[in-house]
Amino acid sequence: MLNLDSECFTIQNNSIVQGTLRDFERFIETVNTPYGIEHKFFIKRIMSVNYELFWALLYWQGAAEKILLMFENEKDAQCELEDFAVIDILNNNEIFIHLSQKSAENELHNLLEDQIV
Numbered sequence: 001m002l003n004l005d006s007e008c009f010t011i012q013n014n015s016i017v018q019g020t021l022r023d024f025e026r027f028i029e030t031v032n033t034p035y036g037i038e039h040k041f042f043i044k045r046i047m048s049v050n051y052e053l054f055w056a057l058l059y060w061q062g063a064a065e066k067i068l069l070m071f072e073n074e075k076d077a078q079c080e081l082e083d084f085a086v087i088d089i090l091n092n093n094e095i096f097i098h099l100s101q102k103s104a105e106n107e108l109h110n111l112l113e114d115q116i117v
Helices: 021-027 074-090 101-116
Strands: 007-012 015-020 030-033 036-039 041-047 053-061 064-071
Touching: 007 021, 007 101, 015 021, 015 101, 021 074, 036 041, 041 064, 041 074, 053 074, 064 074
Parallel strands: none
Antiparallel strands: 007 015, 030 036, 041 053, 053 064
8 A cells, every 4th residue: 555655766867766755745736725825635623513523534625625534533534635645646747756666767778768769
């Protein structure tokens, strides 16, 4: 299972650079909110209409907070939030992030081969 601490590889200056997905948090989707620029998805503790406390994964829709999922504990909510962050990072349009060194090596080989031709 991937999380923000999962190892990843990128190609920079014709070299393979090793890091973690957390190194690319800048690719997590943000939106304008009444509080400034915030991550689109977030978690917080909420009280239900029955006065029960639970954790929720929410998202911003305009100026409104919308509940996406509810959880009994913070850990599960945080894991789900991290899944959304990983998806944003892997789907960025700026840099290709490899999840294996072999994949990065193959891309580097192809890049170098194209430079020779």
